[in-house]
Amino acid sequence: MPERPHRPDATDATDATDATDATDATGTADAAGSESGEAERTVRTVTVLGSGSWGTTFAKILADAGRDVRMWARRPEVASEIAEQHTNSGYLPGVTLPDNLTATSDAATALDGADAVVLAVPSQSLRANLGHWRELLPAGTILVSLAKGVELGTRKRMSEVIGEVAGVPEDSVVVVAGPNLAKEIAAGQPAAGVFACGDHERAVAVQEAAFTSYFRPYTNTDVVGSELAGACKNVIALSCGIAAGLGFGANTVATLITRGLAETARLGAKLGADPMTFAGLAGVGDMVATCASPLSRNRTFGERIGRGETIEQAQEAVGGQVAEGVMSCRSIRDLAHESGVDMPITDAMFRVCHEGSDPATVGAELLGRQQKPERL
Numbered sequence: 001m002p003e004r005p006h007r008p009d010a011t012d013a014t015d016a017t018d019a020t021d022a023t024d025a026t027g028t029a030d031a032a033g034s035e036s037g038e039a040e041r042t043v044r045t046v047t048v049l050g051s052g053s054w055g056t057t058f059a060k061i062l063a064d065a066g067r068d069v070r071m072w073a074r075r076p077e078v079a080s081e082i083a084e085q086h087t088n089s090g091y092l093p094g095v096t097l098p099d100n101l102t103a104t105s106d107a108a109t110a111l112d113g114a115d116a117v118v119l120a121v122p123s124q125s126l127r128a129n130l131g132h133w134r135e136l137l138p139a140g141t142i143l144v145s146l147a148k149g150v151e152l153g154t155r156k157r158m159s160e161v162i163g164e165v166a167g168v169p170e171d172s173v174v175v176v177a178g179p180n181l182a183k184e185i186a187a188g189q190p191a192a193g194v195f196a197c198g199d200h201e202r203a204v205a206v207q208e209a210a211f212t213s214y215f216r217p218y219t220n221t222d223v224v225g226s227e228l229a230g231a232c233k234n235v236i237a238l239s240c241g242i243a244a245g246l247g248f249g250a251n252t253v254a255t256l257i258t259r260g261l262a263e264t265a266r267l268g269a270k271l272g273a274d275p276m277t278f279a280g281l282a283g284v285g286d287m288v289a290t291c292a293s294p295l296s297r298n299r300t301f302g303e304r305i306g307r308g309e310t311i312e313q314a315q316e317a318v319g320g321q322v323a324e325g326v327m328s329c330r331s332i333r334d335l336a337h338e339s340g341v342d343m344p345i346t347d348a349m350f351r352v353c354h355e356g357s358d359p360a361t362v363g364a365e366l367l368g369r370q371q372k373p374e375r376l
């Protein structure tokens, strides 16, 4: 099996196709690149729409990988800070952004001629935001989704929303998933992600564009599983935070992670996902990172609730950033009910976040459910 050649950061984008082979650690052809080892499309210029924690970090990855990156920020002062001072101090304090990353608050300027467009706004605002951008999207551009959520009301996954609003096949959207706490990656700590797309060539093109010395992207073709895994783990992270806030330790958190993954996989299997996806980076990888880390906004939110704070106080604790699980516990619960899938932890989080139920009481009820074999 050929070894992957080392690729230094800030590679000239024109060299990128020479620098990455198609073999992953397990040697499976599916995990990286085309059979020849070269991407058949090259992404040189990328626009990132949304300049919060993950949008800015993902833009930094792309710029460090040698791409020309333009960010769009909703607030002009954030765009100016990124463009002129190469920082985004509100979201990533202490991080210096590369020179080949610029920013504007004008979407038309940001989008002009982009080979790929990364959608980096919260799930519940994606439809409205994309509606404004739809006419500005360059023809043939690759759409990439960073959002981890299920839309309220429609119960659609983000690639479904994007396909519908942008008028493109949903399986042409590249979905980014995996254990990717933004602040760690922005600090250059090693991590891997998974880029899921029904069109493998597109996933490989984005994989090439986001491969650096500290971030290793894999690909897969299971969009349903990758998106559901990313959305569901935010809800389970709320429950782990609540457990911590109530004073419980590692056993309780590990139980919630494991049973949370079981209910996520149950939903995924019902909706056509590959069960193995839940054993990968998008599944167990993201579940463990988010549920265990104090950097997770969802876990932090839950911890505050477990300590007795109100929803409003918990929201303040995450500094105005999005804790997707709070809305997704409702949409995923609705999706599960509609699909006839039992998701008791998600149900419990819905009752705490939206019906005012007491976290300790809900936790006791979860423990006291009818006994059954582990696999169910």
Ligand SMILES: NC(=O)c1ccc[n+]([C@@H]2O[C@H](COP(=O)([O-])OP(=O)(O)OC[C@H]3O[C@@H](n4cnc5c(N)ncnc54)[C@H](O)[C@@H]3O)[C@@H](O)[C@H]2O)c1
Pocket: 050, 051, 052, 053, 054, 055, 056, 073, 074, 075, 091, 120, 121, 122, 123, 125, 129, 146, 147, 148, 149, 180, 181, 182, 183, 320, 321, 322, 324
């Ligand atoms: N932060 C992470 O570590 C991380 C990692 C992986 C995935 N994600 C996912 O990426 C998506 C974006 O997360 P983020 O961390 O960048 O979020 P964030 O809260 O840090 O930033 C959101 C960005 O979207 C913009 N925005 C545009 N329209 C908005 C609206 N109507 N409401 C709120 N914000 C709006 C905000 O101005 C901001 O720039 C989420 O779905 C999240 O789950 C986040």
Ligand SMILES: O=P(O)(O)OC[C@H](O)CO
Pocket: 148, 178, 179, 180, 181, 182, 234, 237, 286, 289, 290, 295, 296, 297, 298, 299, 322, 323, 324
């Ligand atoms: O900070 P959170 O809870 O939104 O989680 C961030 C990422 O999704 C972790 O992969």
